[in-house]
Amino acid sequence: IQLTQSPSSLSASVGDRVTITCRASQGISSYLAWYQQKPGKAPKLLIYAASTLQSEVPSRFSGSGSGTDFTLTVSSLQPEDFATYYCQQLNSYPLTFGGGTKVEIK
Amino acid sequence: EVQLLESGGGLVQPGGSLRLSCAASGFTFSSYAMSWVRQVPGKGLEWVSGISGGGSTYYADSVKGRFTASRDNSKNTLYVEMNSLRAEDTAVYYCAKAFSYGGAYWYFDLWGRGTLVTVSS
Numbered sequence: 001i002q003l004t005q006s007p008s009s010l011s012a013s014v015g016d017r018v019t020i021t022c023r024a025s026q027g028i029s030s031y032l033a034w035y036q037q038k039p040g041k042a043p044k045l046l047i048y049a050a051s052t053l054q055s056e057v058p059s060r061f062s063g064s065g066s067g068t069d070f071t072l073t074v075s076s077l078q079p080e081d082f083a084t085y086y087c088q089q090l091n092s093y094p095l096t097f098g099g100g101t102k103v104e105i106k
Numbered sequence: 107e108v109q110l111l112e113s114g115g116g117l118v119q120p121g122g123s124l125r126l127s128c129a130a131s132g133f134t135f136s137s138y139a140m141s142w143v144r145q146v147p148g149k150g151l152e153w154v155s156g157i158s159g160g161g162s163t164y165y166a167d168s169v170k171g172r173f174t175a176s177r178d179n180s181k182n183t184l185y186v187e188m189n190s191l192r193a194e195d196t197a198v199y200y201c202a203k204a205f206s207y208g209g210a211y212w213y214f215d216l217w218g219r220g221t222l223v224t225v226s227s
Contacts, residue, residue, distance in 0.1 A: 031210040035151075042200055042217035043143075043151065049208050054215065086151055090210040094166045095141075095153040 001025050001089050005098035011106040016077045020101045022070040022087035031090040034063055034072045037100075038083045046085075047072065077103070108132030108216060110201050115221030122191050122225070128184040128201030128218055136179035139204040139211055142186050144197035145220075152197070155186060156204065156212060169195075191225045198222050 002025040012018050022032065030050040035043035045054045047063035050070055060075045074081055082105055087098040114126040128140070142154040155175040156164040163175050174187040184201050199221050202214035 030208070033213050035214075037151075042219060043214070044217075045213065045215045048213040048215075049210070052207070088151075088153075088214075090212045093164050095156070095212055097151040097153065100150045 001028060001092060001096055003087050003089055003096055003098035005085075005087060005101050007101060008099060009102040009104060011104045012077050013106045014077055014079055016106075018074045018077050018081075018103060020072045020085055020103075022065075022072070022098050024068045024070075024089055024091075027067045028089045028091035030066045032063075032065070032070050033088045033090065034061075035086045035088065036081075036083045037086065043086065074103075079105075110203065110216060110218035112199065112201050112218045112221040115199065115223045117224045117226065118191055119227050120192060120225055123187070123189045124191065124223060126186045126188070126199055126201075126221060126223070130182045130184065130203070133203070133216075135177075135182040139206075140177065140184045141202045141204055141212065141214065142173075142175065142184075143200045143202055143214070143217075144195075144223075145200070146197045154199070157184070158211075188223070191223075193225050196223060196225045 004023045006021045032050045034047040037043040046057050051063045062073050084100045084102045086100050111129045118124050139158045141156040157175045172190045176185045201218045203216035204212045
């Protein structure tokens with residue numbers, strides 16, 4: 001299953017609302033996760049089951065969608081949110097990740 | 107402290123072999139599935155392999171037949187034996203702890219810092 005993220009990069013300002021899209025090549029129910037990765041660091045789980053917020057992740061992060069179309073939204077971008085974001089599908093093997101969306105400071 | 111610590115990376119020639127280890131601490135290792143995920147520096151994430159708590163294994167097509175994942179629950183350690191290495195296997199290799207939810211088994215909630223494998227002559 002291929003995951004296509006869009007955009008591949010974006011520039012935004014602190015306080016902006018940011019939305020990242022992940023589209024699956026076939027239906028994956030709600031078996032989708034979102035991760036944040038900062039340079040030189042391991043990925044960090046933000047959202048699982050498409051819309052469930054991982055423990056200790058700020059509530060400004062939210063996820064939605066099912067089937068083939070999913071979104072990750074950051075309601076008010078903070079300085080620490082500038083990073084690369086990846087979606088991951090767990091519906092079938094091989095597990096796959098999207099190509100990533102780099103969120104940069106405008 | 108809950109953590110994963112990878113080791114065993116390094117420089118290896120094409121066609122060579124390497125074994126990576128991942129030492130787990132702070133949680134009941136045997137109760138969780140584990141995975142290896144790799145990342146070419148500057149590129150995206152690629153799932154490599156997974157192993158259930160009971161030892162069932164799963165592989166990406168790109169490594170099937172060349173990589174073997176295993177675990178020693180008595181030592182709280184995950185391994186991957188990598189054979190017939192190719193230049194395209196060069197990457198940072200992360201181990202990750204998985205949890206299950208709602209019928210899916212591979213949400214990764216804990217990651218190690220990674221170990222770099224370089225395949226070059």
